Amino acid sequence: MKVTLTVNGTEYARDVEPRLLLIHLLRDELGLTGSHWGCDTSNCGACVVWLDDTPVKSCTVLAVMADGRRVLTVEGLANGASLDPVQQGFAQCHGLQCGFCTPGMMLTARWLLNNNPHPSPYQVREAISGQVCRCTGYENIVKAVLWAAEYEAAEHGAAEHGAGG
Amino acid sequence: MQVPAQVEYERAGSVEHALTLLARYGPAARVLAGGHSLIPMMKLRLAQPEVLIDINGITDLCYINLTGTQLRIGTLTRHAQLLESSVAGEHFAILHDAERVIADPIVRNWGTVGGSLCQADPSEDLSAAFAAMKGTMIIHGPDGSREVSAREFHAGPYETVVGSSELLTEIRLPIRPGGGSGYRKVSRRAGDWPVVAAGAALLLDGDVITDAGIGLTAVGATHFAAAEAEGFLRGRTATPQTLARAGQIAAENCRPVSDQRGPADYKRHLACELTTRVLGVAVARARGLTT
Numbered sequence: 001m002k003v004t005l006t007v008n009g010t011e012y013a014r015d016v017e018p019r020l021l022l023i024h025l026l027r028d029e030l031g032l033t034g035s036h037w038g039c040d041t042s043n044c045g046a047c048v049v050w051l052d053d054t055p056v057k058s059c060t061v062l063a064v065m066a067d068g069r070r071v072l073t074v075e076g077l078a079n080g081a082s083l084d085p086v087q088q089g090f091a092q093c094h095g096l097q098c099g100f101c102t103p104g105m106m107l108t109a110r111w112l113l114n115n116n117p118h119p120s121p122y123q124v125r126e127a128i129s130g131q132v133c134r135c136t137g138y139e140n141i142v143k144a145v146l147w148a149a150e151y152e153a154a155e156h157g158a159a160e161h162g163a164g165g
Numbered sequence: 166m167q168v169p170a171q172v173e174y175e176r177a178g179s180v181e182h183a184l185t186l187l188a189r190y191g192p193a194a195r196v197l198a199g200g201h202s203l204i205p206m207m208k209l210r211l212a213q214p215e216v217l218i219d220i221n222g223i224t225d226l227c228y229i230n231l232t233g234t235q236l237r238i239g240t241l242t243r244h245a246q247l248l249e250s251s252v253a254g255e256h257f258a259i260l261h262d263a264e265r266v267i268a269d270p271i272v273r274n275w276g277t278v279g280g281s282l283c284q285a286d287p288s289e290d291l292s293a294a295f296a297a298m299k300g301t302m303i304i305h306g307p308d309g310s311r312e313v314s315a316r317e318f319h320a321g322p323y324e325t326v327v328g329s330s331e332l333l334t335e336i337r338l339p340i341r342p343g344g345g346s347g348y349r350k351v352s353r354r355a356g357d358w359p360v361v362a363a364g365a366a367l368l369l370d371g372d373v374i375t376d377a378g379i380g381l382t383a384v385g386a387t388h389f390a391a392a393e394a395e396g397f398l399r400g401r402t403a404t405p406q407t408l409a410r411a412g413q414i415a416a417e418n419c420r421p422v423s424d425q426r427g428p429a430d431y432k433r434h435l436a437c438e439l440t441t442r443v444l445g446v447a448v449a450r451a452r453g454l455t456t
């Protein structure tokens with residue numbers, strides 16, 4: 001079956017079996033291996049990507065369900081050479097060790113900050129509660145997301161100040 | 166690696182189109198909503214439909230509307246949308262209580278209200294919530310639509326009265342002044358299915374309980390409801406002793422089984438305790454107190 005979807009701003013058309021999972025379309029057909037494939041049971045969140053405007057577990061979505069939709073993966077987070085503040089936060093706060101959970105964590109973090117630019121530590125934990133990290137103990141992931149929130153608030157403040165002055 | 170078996174795929178553009186496709190393929194077809202129960206079951210071969218009929222394109226099944234006396238929820242409403250809906254939360258605190266603890270935020274983005282009910286998992290949360298609220302389900306079929314009460318919707322574990330040529334389209338909840346509701350759940354970890362959960366929706370006239378709805382999940386309660394405890398409460402004054410007795414009656418009349426989520430006697434204890442607590446929450450809310 002023919003599917004056409006836009007991944008990180010690029011349109012792709014592929015002929016796929018209806019049973020193909022979105023995670024396998026992204027990794028095996030499109031070569032976008034940034035999204036990871038972990039538990040396969042909708043529990044770990046390593047496979048999280050955005051479908052249109054919200055993150056989903058792509059091991060639990062068929063590729064055909066993404067037909068005509070937009071997908072955002074970790075490969076699309078940075079703006080050219082400049083890393084997304086969430087990515088910078090993970091680098092600054094040592095938010096990853098092995099990195100397996102990181103793409104999914106960052107995509108959820110980006111979604112959280114778009115909807116709630118000033119989350120409490122509790123709200124960050126709640127947002128990533130469907131995602132598992134076996135390395136960090138979560139503490140530095142929470143710090144990384146809060147770092148990004150502060151960075152964006154400062155940027156925003158500077159932009160407003162600039163416009164006003 | 167878990168992948169579903171080969172399957173054909175059709176996309177329905179409207180309720181009529183979905184019904185036509187269901188009629189064409191018969192019992193070999195399965196409706197695909199969020200897919201967050203069906204796809205995992207297909208991976209495990211617990212479900213092996215020959216055709217999937219994807220209803221995600223029927224966007225007009227995705228709504229939360231307030232009419233004069235009812236809240237109407239379209240079957241394709243995502244858990245996250247119900248949780249975000251202020252109109253739903255204002256009239257039925259139980260819905261927000263429950264949605265906050267169903268799965269995790271990412272699963273809630275795609276799992277649907279109607280898919281949850283049709284999955285009819287014996288540990289499903291919304292089934293207990295809608296049982297407490299005494300909701301009504303609207304089912305469309307080849308011969309038009311019919312209404313089924315939440316108390317008649319489930320035919321057994323993983324089974325509902327929705328026929329293979331039918332589609333659940335809407336859930337209706339009666340709005341009644343003087344009401345208060347809540348939901349309390351114990352699970353092993355964040356985002357998990359309940360060990361036990363209880364929901365309550367009460368109507369108070371002064372201190373007297375004029376109507377009571379109690380939902381229970383994961384303990385084998387008939388139609389996810391605690392009918393005996395409801396009967397006990399009706400007409401009684403809402404005192405802590407009465408609520409505690411109702412909790413005991415609810416626990417005595419359910420049939421929990423021991424499994425990986427806990428032993429049966431622990432679940433029975435939880436059924437008593439959670440029912441008592443959630444009744445307290447519902448009473449406080451009916452009196453206008455925030456909890």
Ligand SMILES: Cc1cc2nc3c(=O)[nH]c(=O)nc-3n(C[C@H](O)[C@H](O)[C@H](O)COP(=O)(O)OP(=O)(O)OC[C@H]3O[C@@H](n4cnc5c(N)ncnc54)[C@H](O)[C@@H]3O)c2cc1C
Nearest residue numbers: 196198199200201202203268276277280281283290333358
């Ligand atoms: C990790 C994880 C944790 C979860 N935790 C919880 C939890 O704590 N509590 C809880 O209650 N649930 C939980 N769930 C289940 C979740 O709520 C699912 O969203 C829900 O069970 C199914 O909804 P769906 O839209 O994905 O349905 P689908 O998987 O698409 O469908 C489920 C079944 O219903 C049928 N169906 C769907 N829509 C219709 C319709 N309109 N008419 C007729 N038949 C229909 C399908 O054919 C299928 O048989 C969890 C799921 C996951 C993956």
Ligand code: FES
Nearest residue numbers: 038039040045059
């Ligand atoms: S691989 Fe999708 S949730 Fe684990």
Ligand code: FES
Nearest residue numbers: 097099133134135
């Ligand atoms: S950094 Fe290793 S799993 Fe999270």
